[in-house]
Amino acid sequence: MIYGGGRAVIYIHKRHPLASWTFEAHKDYCKITLNGIDFYSIYSPIPPPTRRARLATPWLSPIHNLAGLERPNKAILMGDFNLHHPLWDLFDRETYGAEALLQLAEDWGLQLITPYGTPTRRFQGQRNSTLDHAWVSAPNGAPIATYEGEGDYEGSDHRPQIIALNDDYTPPQDPQEQRFSWGLMDEKAIENAAKHLSFPGPLATPEAIDEAVDQLIRELTVTAEDTTPKRGRNPPKGGPSEKYWNHEVNRASKASKKARKTWERRPTPARWEAFREAQNTFNRTRKQAS
Numbered sequence: 484m485i486y487g488g489g490r491a492v493i494y495i496h497k498r499h500p501l502a503s504w505t506f507e508a509h510k511d512y513c514k515i516t517l518n519g520i521d522f523y524s525i526y527s528p529i530p531p532p533t534r535r536a537r538l539a540t541p542w543l544s545p546i547h548n549l550a551g552l553e554r555p556n557k558a559i560l561m562g563d564f565n566l567h568h569p570l571w572d573l574f575d576r577e578t579y580g581a582e583a584l585l586q587l588a589e590d591w592g593l594q595l596i597t598p599y600g601t602p603t604r605r606f607q608g609q610r611n612s613t614l615d616h617a618w619v620s621a622p623n624g625a626p627i628a629t630y631e632g633e634g635d636y637e638g639s640d641h642r643p644q645i646i647a648l649n650d651d652y653t654p655p656q657d658p659q660e661q662r663f664s665w666g667l668m669d670e671k672a673i674e675n676a677a678k679h680l681s682f683p684g685p686l687a688t689p690e691a692i693d694e695a696v697d698q699l700i701r702e703l704t705v706t707a708e709d710t711t712p713k714r715g716r717n718p719p720k721g722g723p724s725e726k727y728w729n730h731e732v733n734r735a736s737k738a739s740k741k742a743r744k745t746w747e748r749r750p751t752p753a754r755w756e757a758f759r760e761a762q763n764t765f766n767r768t769r770k771q772a773s
Contacts, residue, residue: 485513490526491545491562501700512545512562520620520627520648521555525562530580537579546583554591557627560618563604563641571613573600594621596630597644604641617646625649667733668711676706732772735765 485493487508493515495504504517511526530542546564566584567576588595595618597603602611619628627649634643680702683695712733742761746754 485515485524487513491524493522493524497696501697502704509545509548512548520557520559523549523558523560523562525560525564527562527564527566527580527584529565530578532579542580544580544583546580546587550583550587550590555620557620557622558591558593558618559620559628559646560593561616561644561646563615565614567612567614571595571597571599571616573602573613574610588618592620592622593618594626596626596628596646598630602642603644606640615641615644617644619646663707663711663713665711667730668707669730672710673706676710732765732769735761735768739765 485495485506485508487510489509489511491512493506493513495515495517499517504515506515507513511528512523514521514523516522525545527544527546528542530544531537531540549560564584566581567578568581568585569575569577570585587593595616597613597615597617599613601613603615604612606612617628617630619626621627628646629649631645631647634645636643681698683698684691686692686695739758739761742754742758746758
């Protein structure tokens with residue numbers, strides 16, 4: 484859960500590893516970045532209705548904070564914006580502050596995918612309103628997500644909105660993305676690190692269980708970072724990408740390369756013998772591992 488105070492929150496499913504996303508949390512808005520998309524949850528307070536009221540109580544909205552940021556590559560903004568405008572309001576109402584939202588949408592290249600006139604807030608005995616919106620990036624005019632309707636949730640006069648990323652959206656791939664080379668893990672270091680994993684306290688509540696799981700994931704991630712090297716997406720064949728290439732093979736390979744470079748810098752019979760022995764050791768270790 485991402486929460487910075489105020490009236491906006493984001494929940495992230497546990498199927499997304501902690502290392503796969505980043506977050507920011509502020510008063511009345513928060514953000515996570517996942518798969519190249521900035522996801523925002525926003526609560527924008529109701530703006531003062533008159534100029535005199537605005538002088539007395541300035542309208543402090545996350546819209547102003549976002550307007551000062553650099554345009555993101557891909558973004559999805561959802562939340563309660565508390566603004567009327569004929570572009571989305573069924574009764575052609577318009578309130579102060581709507582132009583600020585429209586300017587942000589223009590600057591960031593966003594489209595409103597909440598259908599026109601959708602009653603996202605339902606009043607008892609009064610006119611319904613479209614106050615809750617889903618704004619999404621639309622590169623080349625094609626929004627990256629689709630509105631799928633209301634969720635079956637009760638307990639609020641605001642109606643939930645369900646959206647889904649379009650099937651043709653492909654997360655950006657970093658050609659230099661680093662992944663763990665598990666065959667090169669230092670097994671002795673792993674075993675030693677496992678002895679120092681923390682033990683959770685009483686798991687009497689769902690919150691305590693969630694915290695214990697998160698703590699374990701954090702500690703295992705640190706252990707992997709400390710004991711297992713990483714490699715690129717497409718490592719060369721015949722090296723660390725091969726299944727047999729474990730920690731012992733890697734160590735023997737480095738020793739052989741070091742001995743070869745030493746001999747090449749100043750060839751002598753002794754250095755040649757040292758290189759030949761190191762190369763033989765590497766070949767034996769690789770053969771045993773395969």
